[in-house]
Amino acid sequence: MSSRLMRTKSLSRLLMDTDVEGRRLRKVLSAWDLTAIGIGCIIGVGIFVLPGVQAAHNAGPGIVLSFAIAAAACACSAFCYAELAAMIPVSGSAYTYGYATLGEFPAWVIGWDLILEYMVAAILVSTGWSAYFVNLLNMTLGGGADLLPRVWTASPWDPNPGLINLPAVLIVLFITWLLVRGIKESSRVNLAIVVLKVSVILFFILATAWHVNPANWRPFMPFGFSGVMTAAAIVFLAYVGFDAVSTTAEEARNPQRDLPRGIMASLLIATVLYIAVAAIMTGVVPYSQLGVADPIALVLNTLHMPWASALISVGALAGITSVLLVLLMGQPRILFAMSRDGLLPPGLSRVHPRYGTPHLTTLGTGLIVAIAAAVTPINVSSELCSIGTLFAFCIVCGGVIVLRRSRPEIHRPFQVPGGPWLSLCLGAALLAAVAFLPIHAPRVLEGALFAEGAPAWFTWLFKGALLAVLAILYAVFRNQPLPLTGIILCLYLMASLPASAWVRFLIWLLLGLALYGAYGFRHSFLNGETASGA
Numbered sequence: 464m465s466s467r468l469m470r471t472k473s474l475s476r477l478l479m480d481t482d483v484e485g486r487r488l489r490k491v492l493s494a495w496d497l498t499a500i501g502i503g504c505i506i507g508v509g510i511f512v513l514p515g516v517q518a519a520h521n522a523g524p525g526i527v528l529s530f531a532i533a534a535a536a537c538a539c540s541a542f543c544y545a546e547l548a549a550m551i552p553v554s555g556s557a558y559t560y561g562y563a564t565l566g567e568f569p570a571w572v573i574g575w576d577l578i579l580e581y582m583v584a585a586i587l588v589s590t591g592w593s594a595y596f597v598n599l600l601n602m603t604l605g606g607g608a609d610l611l612p613r614v615w616t617a618s619p620w621d622p623n624p625g626l627i628n629l630p631a632v633l634i635v636l637f638i639t640w641l642l643v644r645g646i647k648e649s650s651r652v653n654l655a656i657v658v659l660k661v662s663v664i665l666f667f668i669l670a671t672a673w674h675v676n677p678a679n680w681r682p683f684m685p686f687g688f689s690g691v692m693t694a695a696a697i698v699f700l701a702y703v704g705f706d707a708v709s710t711t712a713e714e715a716r717n718p719q720r721d722l723p724r725g726i727m728a729s730l731l732i733a734t735v736l737y738i739a740v741a742a743i744m745t746g747v748v749p750y751s752q753l754g755v756a757d758p759i760a761l762v763l764n765t766l767h768m769p770w771a772s773a774l775i776s777v778g779a780l781a782g783i784t785s786v787l788l789v790l791l792m793g794q795p796r797i798l799f800a801m802s803r804d805g806l807l808p809p810g811l812s813r814v815h816p817r818y819g820t821p822h823l824t825t826l827g828t829g830l831i832v833a834i835a836a837a838v839t840p841i842n843v844s845s846e847l848c849s850i851g852t853l854f855a856f857c858i859v860c861g862g863v864i865v866l867r868r869s870r871p872e873i874h875r876p877f878q879v880p881g882g883p884w885l886s887l888c889l890g891a892a893l894l895a896a897v898a899f900l901p902i903h904a905p906r907v908l909e910g911a912l913f914a915e916g917a918p919a920w921f922t923w924l925f926k927g928a929l930l931a932v933l934a935i936l937y938a939v940f941r942n943q944p945l946p947l948t949g950i951i952l953c954l955y956l957m958a959s960l961p962a963s964a965w966v967r968f969l970i971w972l973l974l975g976l977a978l979y980g981a982y983g984f985r986h987s988f989l990n991g992e993t994a995s996g997a
Contacts, residue, residue, distance in 0.1 A: 468937055469566035470989055472804070474873065477553050477563060479607045480803055481713055487813050488554065488713045489819035491647040494721040494728075497708050499654040500792070504704030506660060506736065507588070508595065511779055513701055515739035515748075515758025519950075522694035523685040527738050529694035534734040537702040539828070539949030540856040541730050541877040546722035548709040549876040550866075552718030555800030556709040556793070556863075557855040562804065564862035571856045575975030580851030581966075582832065585635070585787060585957035587848070589836040590618075591629035592783045598774045614813030631836035634784070638791050638828025645818045647713050649792060656785040661736070663778025667759070667771070668739050674766050675746030686729050692896070696956060701737065703852050704786070705730045706859075710793035719876035723769070770890040791832065794931045795824035805990075806983035850960055850968045853953040860949035865984025867943060879945050886944035892939030893951065897929050 481487065492500075518526040547560040555562075558574035596615050601609055617625030642649050684691055708725045715721050742752060747762050763771050799821040800809035815822040863879055896925055932952070940947045 468568040469991075471545060471564065471566050472562045472570075474528045474563060476553060477551060478557065481553055485801075485816075485899050486814055487819075488814060488821070489646060490714055490716050492650060492711055492715045492721070494717075494724045496650040496654065497711065497715060497721055497725025498728045499657045500650070500711060500789055501705045501725055502661070502732055503653050503657045504707040504793075505702055505729060505733040505787035506592070506664075506704075507692055507782045507786045508779040509701050509742055510664065511759040511775065512739060512757070513698055514737065515744050515753035515755070515761070517694040517697060518741065518745050518750040519752070519754030519758075520694075521686055521690045523690070523750045524680040524742075525686075525688075525691040526698075526741045526745060526750075528684075528691050528696055529698055530701075530734065530737045530741055533693040533699040534694070534702060534730065534756040536948075536952045537698060537705075537944045538730060538842040539952065540704050541726055543860045543946050543949060544706055544709050545877050546724045546863055546875060547859060547866075548712050548722040548726065549719045550873065552712040552715060552722065553800065554710060554713040554796040555705060556712075556797060558797055558798055560862045561858050563622070563974050564865045565858070567989065568979070569808075569858065569988060571801075571806055571979045572667040572972065572975065573804070573855055574705075574797060576851045576854050576968075576971065577797050578794070579971050580848055580855065581790050581797065582828070583851075584848045585794065585828075585832045586835045588626060588783060588787045588790060589631040589635050589832060589973070590839050592634055592787060593628050593836075595776075595780050595783055596630050596634075599773075599780060600893045602776070603773060618838050618840045620838065622840075628839070629837075630764065631839075634787065635829055635833040636835055638788050639825060639833070642795070642825050643815065643818060643820055643827075643863045646711065646792075647821060647863040649788065649806045653785055653788050653792075656781050656788070657707070660734075660778050660781040660785060662942075663774060663781070664736050664740065667775060667778075668736075668743060670768065670771065671743050671747055671762060671766060675743060677746065679746050679749050681780045688907055695958065698737075699725075699949075699952075699956060700849055702730060702791070704734060706852075706855065707789045707793045710796045713796075726819070752978045782828075791825075791828060794828045795821045798828070801983075805986045805988035806979070808982075820976070822856065847964060847967055847971075850957055850964050854968075856953045857950050857957075860953070861947040863946045864940065864943050869911075879943070881942050881944055883941045886937050886941040886947075889944045889948050890933065893933055893937075893948070894930060897926055897933065916945075920951070923927070 472486075514526055514530070515752060517529065518524065522529045544556075547563075551563055553559045555574070556577065558570055558577055561573045562570035570813060577828070593616065597609075600611070604610060611630075612625075613623065614626045615629045617623060618628050619626065622929065641652060686693075705726050708729065712718050712722055715725075744758060744762055747756075749767050752761065759775055760769075760772050763775070772993060798807060799812050801807045804807060811824050812821070813823055814820065866873070936947060936951075937944065
């Protein structure tokens with residue numbers, strides 16, 4: 464049984480399955496489309512809030528370093544996605560990469576995890592879109608008064624309850640209809656929204672850059688370098704979204720060339736915009752004043768530009784819309800890939816004969832998200848999305864290491880940079896961070912062993928053990944330092960999440976194991992075949 468659980472799907476079989484009549488997706492996406500998909504999912508309304516809040520509470524003007532460090536850390540995983548996406552241009556993202564490198568059971572686990580990640584994220588984003596849309600409508604047309612009755616704009620479980628969150632339902636259904644109509648049409652709409660969103664951000668940068676007072680950047684790190692690193696750990700998840708590019712790999716015209724470009728370009732553009740907005744916010748207004756719910760409005764009011772708030776609100780709404788569109792685009796393609804492998808009912812892998820889209824999984828995803836968004840309160844925690852995303856990153860980084868060792872002869876159109884010198888630099892940086900920064904034992908360990916937090920001796924013991932393990936790992940995997948660093952950083956961030964997030968995550972995985980045992984294991988298309996190599 465263990466051999467059946469860990470059987471992998473060969474690259475040739477993965478590519479062959481993409482050319483089956485009735486299950487063939489249209490290859491229409493260019494590098495520009497893929498880049499826009501990445502930017503659309505990475506940059507949301509957080510770009511107007513996160514820099515100011517983290518500057519006020521953790522990093523000060525050094526928030527620009529926090530975003531740079533977080534981007535560099537995220538790039539470790541992005542490089543791994545780029546290598547596997549170019550080598551395995553198949554829908555499914557981390558699920559498919561796990562099937563090719565680690566085996567069927569790990570692939571099912573990560574696929575089930577991605578279902579949770581995308582579904583919960585889409586529900587939360589749609590409810591956030593509704594709140595932002597209603598607020599913008601009230602401010603621009605209602606003079607601050609409620610234009611829509613609360614009964615139609617709030618969940619029954621909101622602090623101020625309603626009957627149904629109708630705007631959230633309608634936006635999900637509209638995007639679902641658009642996605643069924645075609646990937647090219649959806650991509651064009653996403654590109655237009657991304658252009659609008661980036662234009663608004665550039666307007667803010669250009670309109671306010673002239674008013675920067677360099678004196679506000681001093682002191683640069685008022686909370687010390689540890690504060691900068693604390694903020695970096697928090698803003699790390701602001702870069703999540705580049706992985707959505709790989710879900711559309713099968714629909715790229717030139718995947719070997721364009722997928723790495725789309726993944727890396729979207730991360731680079733997002734980094735530049737995040738750093739620019741953070742630098743301007745802290746340069747115009749003293750960092751200590753930015754810890755408010757809407758720091759962008761504070762900046763504009765300080766410059767006597769309240770008229771620009773409406774434009775920024777439009778850009779923020781566009782940002783949320785593109786995030787939701789990409790989430791609802793990615794989820795069906797993961798289900799499509801799992802169905803095509805026999806782990807889910809085969810009907811889910813049918814392609815619309817006219818539009819060339821996975822219409823059944825798209826419709827199913829849209830309906831489930833719409834129903835959940837109708838009754839989900841706006842303040843639901845997003846920690847389930849975080850732990851699912853970080854787990855997926857670990858699998859992809861691990862897949863690169865495994866495939867490099869098991870199949871070094873395979874042609875790789877794009878390769879993750881590596882080598883002993885890079886390993887030495889990254890290992891030294893992490894060792895220094897552990898040794899000299901106030902890094903504490905993860906919250907999961909503290910909560911499990913000590914009711915009131917870990918004592919000092921345990922923290923030092925933990926740091927000493929961590930130093931020894933890191934030194935050994937970077938010596939053993941000296942030729943794959945970036946994937947190793949990606950795994951370490953993601954595991955650390957996962958361990959920093961509260962125990963409640965882990966409990967919910969493990970419950971979801973147990974449900975997935977039951978479904979795999981009842982259906983996926985019995986109906987896998989690899990049944991009857993010998994376990995293949997990667």
